[in-house]
Amino acid sequence: MIRFEQVSVTYGDAPAPAIGGVDLTVPEGELVLLVGPSGVGKSTLLGTVSGLVPHFTGGLLRGRVTVGGRDNRTHKPRELADLVGTVGQDPLAHFVTDTVEDELAYGMESLGLAPDVMRRRVEETLDLLGLAELRDRPIATLSGGQRQRVAIGSVLTPHPRVLVLDEPTSALDPAAAEEVLAVLQRLVHDLGTTVLLAEHRLERVVQYADQVILLPGPGLPPVVGDPERIMAVSPVYPPVVALGRLTGWQPLPLSVRDARRRAAGLRERLAGREPEPVGGTGTAAPPAATAARTPLGRLLRRRATTAKDGVPDRTGPLAVVSGLGVRRGRTEALREVSLTVAPGETIALMGRNGAGKSTLLSALVGMVAPAAGSVLVGDLAPHRTQPGELIRHVGLVPQEPRDLLYADTVAAECAAADSDAGAADGSCRALVHELLPEVADATHPRDLSEGQRLALALAVVLTGRPPLLLLDEPTRGLDYAAKARLVGVLRALAAEGHAIVLATHDVELAAELAHRVVILADGEIVADGPTARVVVSSPAFAPQVAKVMAPQEWLTVTQIRTALAATAATAPAREPEGTE
Template identity: 75%
Template sequence: MIRFENVSVTYDGAAEPTARGVDFTIPEGELVLLAGPSGAAKSTLLGTVSGLVPHFTGGTLRGRVTVDGRDTRTHKPRELADVVGTVGQDPLSHFVTDTVEEELAYGMESLGLAPAVMRRRVEETLDLLGLADLRDRPIATLSGGQQQRVAIGSVLTPHPRVLVLDEPTSALDPAAAEEVLAVLLRLVHDLGTTVLLAEHRLERVLQYADQVALLPAPGAAPVLGAPADLMAVSPVYPPVVDLGRLAGWSPLPLTVRDARRRAGALRERLRDRTPPAGREAPEVPAPLPRPPAVHRWRRRRADPAAATPAAVAEVRSLAVRRGRVQALRHVGLTVAPGETVALMGRNGAGKSTLLGTLVGLVEPSAGTVRVGGAVPHRTAPRELVRRVGLVPQEPRDLLYADTVAAECAAADRDADAEPGTCRALVSELLPGIADDVHPRDLSEGQRLTLALAVVLTARPPLLLLDEPTRGLDYAAKARLVVVLRELASAGHAIVLATHDVELAAELAHRVVLLAEGEGIADGPTPEVVVSSPSYAPQVTKILAPQPWLTVAQVREALR
């Protein structure tokens, strides 16, 4: 169905090809997972299948890519639209209408399908993706995860023979991600649809892949093979594979169920050992200490103007109403210096709205919000930025310069930081980003890293992150965890809204669960996630009833 014949892609101005040596065939009716570290050209390869590369992106494509016999060099994206459905990393750039139902129908209207067919397919897709209650909602009022489901649904309604998806579950909560993947499996198994998808959260997708196309490094030729075989040599792998490598299991397990069947001996070795009690946040707030002098970006003192109060942030009886939607109700939250809190819950539960109130972007309908003693929505931005910083779901909202170097220089000036502070942080989080690269030419994960560095340059006492690991591979996520832990140990409070249960297990002192705009759980991470089937990490599921959270805990216990 999809044939790559010695394909390479070189973008204008680039000294070396972004992708090279791509030569393999994807049969009809298979789900193929494109895996590899950030910047390994996964999005570029997906773009060659839809025709976006090179017709939209520019550059030179050598070799040939054919989809159902059509050469993408001679067929532009609109000439492939009846065969290939594409969902990119950014759902907002995908939408052309205002409401959910209109968006689901738009692609079929463009193809001239009969109204009766369109109506039936819209209803089927609304049910498949759990969007029926949102059919009349303006797309702009949806959460990021809800928008992701609408974007996927809009390419499903025309019934393409090939689906190309870039990070399709990155903005979805665990339950919604399982629903979307179940839909993709039905399309593959029942209709013979060919699915090619790139995904960093391999723990969600790996078990469903017929084959894996592994890009081991930027510029390296991909290797196509069985998932278990490639996970044995892959530089990126989910916790279940990491645990299997640690335990010496062969072949490596790809699912929690398979790992549980093999874990008896490992559980016995761990029986008399206990995991750490958990990363405890400081109970008594103390002034922010000077960060450790490890790197230049860490040597700045926390802003003395933002004196540490009894709590960095306090939310009491908070309610937020947006039009007809009650986004938050009766929410309470206190965050102490040095504490890391993970906000979790279904898409649309109110996580991003809560972050918005803390940074002054959303005005409460009732209740109180205080950050560093200030009321965020009544505080001037220049003053508020010294108290709280937000890395949003869409990192491009923070990026406006023409190069990475210019973006970092501007961040240093805005934060009154030592020159090079922002650049050093970018290099630590995701090495290999050149100074002269335009932010729009970075991958989604790389743009997120740059936006995080811009915010961290000011070292605000309260750092807010909305889906911070979206688009990050495991190595980049591990580096992010190290940076955030050091910030927390230096007294900075961190609140992150995330669907990444593995990140919460690694990083958070506390987990706060939201549902329908209300807080339904608030407690130490082990207590909350171990008891939750949806939010338990893979290691917890494999080694239950023993309360282990991460592979790192197990590795340390076995030493």
């Protein structure tokens, strides 16, 4: 269905191609997963299928890409629209209408389908993706995950033969992600649709893939094979594969079910042992001395000693939310929410799309006013506080980091951040250098990857050194290595005394980082407690390791590696477990 013949793409004056040596075939009616570290050209490869590369993005394309016999060198994206449906990383860039139902119908209108066909397909798609309750909602009022489902639905309604999806589950809660993947499987198995998707959250999708295409590095030719073979050599892999590599299981498990079948011996070896806290799975923040030994910790200490007078005191609670109610139009977004945030504490807000996580963060940073109850950050009511004063108490990195980035260069962004925060010249640039040492001052923020934009936005917010740091879906677009770097940064901040509240659907991030997990449902808090206690008992929000090791309360591969290392010296030699 899709044929790449010696394809390479080079942008502008880049010294090397973004992708190179791509020579492969994607068969009809298969779900093919594209994997690789950030920046290796996954989005570029996907763009060649729809014709967006090079007709929209520019660049020099060598070789040939054909889809259903159509050559994208001679067929522009509009001439492939009936054959290829595409959803990029940013749903907002995809929308052309104002309401959910209109957006689902728009693609069919463009193709001239009959009204009765359009109506039937809209209803089918609303049911498939759980969007029926949102049909009349303005898209601007939807959560990030709801927008993602609408974007996917809008390309399903024309019934394309090929679906190209870039990070399709990145903004979805676990249940919604499973629903979307179930729909994709149905399209592949029942209708013969060809699905090519790139996804960093491999734990969600790798077990469903027929083939995996690994891009090992920028410009390097891809490696293609069945999921198990590719996961054995891939630099990016989900927790169950990491557990299989650690224990020597053969074949490698790709799903929780596969891993549980082989984990009986591992559970027996670890019975009676208590998991050591890993980055926040305990109940207390790590000591500040630990952070001081890291480059970021030392940099934050220097910022503390050089900051202007008036830096908020961190001895009491940094934020207190009492009986908070928030309304968005006719919708009651939050009801009777109470939460206290202490210095050095990391809290993960979890829940379905639309549960109120982003609204709670918005209330903490003063973007929405309480309809009932109160919000205090320090002794300030955020919605009544001037932004120049508030940024020294609380900072928010939104779902779309570019919402904070307005300048034409990294250097200009940093200069503006120093000015806004009243910080010494060079403060923001020093943080950027620590987080992004390879990024030049003259780089335009739009030319950064998703992970690099996140790091730049984080540096901009940290320049004000707010005691309370809020992050909304911080791991969107991040591979496992980039996520590990982010976890290291946030641990250093917590150890330095900052409180961190993050809204996330990434259960693996919560397991690695959070002291507490707060689960929201329909605007109310339904669970609040230590991470292990909350997530192990939740099928939806438990990380993969917790599901494999249940009822034991292990959350991460790191915890298991540490425990096995502690017993290795005294334990007798063992054969690899789970070998078949």
